[in-house]
Amino acid sequence: MPDAQRSEQLIAELPPPIAAFVRAANLGDLHALLATFVDDALVNDQLQDYWGKEAISAWAAGDVIGERLTLAVVKAVEHYGHCIVTAHIDGLFDKRGLPDPLVHVFYFSSFGSKIVKLIILRNQSGI
Template identity: 60%
Template sequence: MPNPRSRSNARALPPAVSAFVEATNGFDLERLVVAFADDALVNDQLQEYWGKEAIRGWAERDIIGERLTIAVTKIVRKHSNCIVTANVDGDFDKRGLPDPLVSTFYFTAHDRLIMQLIILRSRCDV
């Protein structure tokens, strides 16, 4: 049975997740929002955003507005879930944050759309 883990490889990402990463790194708000289902949920560091309107506000402020970039370091795929570990950078206040800042993005996709995204800062020191 193949190992569900793979190193950073854009072709290993499901289409919706790949669109999210590419839109984020390209600072493309419209493409980023289109990757989500109308009733999707984003939970970013324990703050919830339900539906495209709320997700658009979050993405405009916290992703595009902070010029966030995602450098994928690990991908794990299992059924409709894709777990992406990445080094995150951008124009946000980095005081007190580790370098590199590692986050884990827990995607659930269906019909080429993101249904749920949970983002947590990963601790490398444990």
């Protein structure tokens, strides 16, 4: 995992709704995580769509909070109003056959103070 202090610094520099998402995920706080999304948001995690807060809640309860997923941010780029966050992922999920570190890229789109779209993909580049 990357240096925790560097990850915290990168999180602090993220747009507020995205920083709130990362912090809520890392704390295992489902309520705070859901509060970062608009009601009709879209999450696409590994090519599976979750539309709206009810579906996002079920996804987050199982795949984020339930797996005690943590994100150690290693890179963040703002690109034409979108925020692309690269993170090393850890948690209680089965890690057999997965690279170490496991790298995912989170493509956030926000509107105002809320996330409207989040696409999550496993990155093959090994950052």
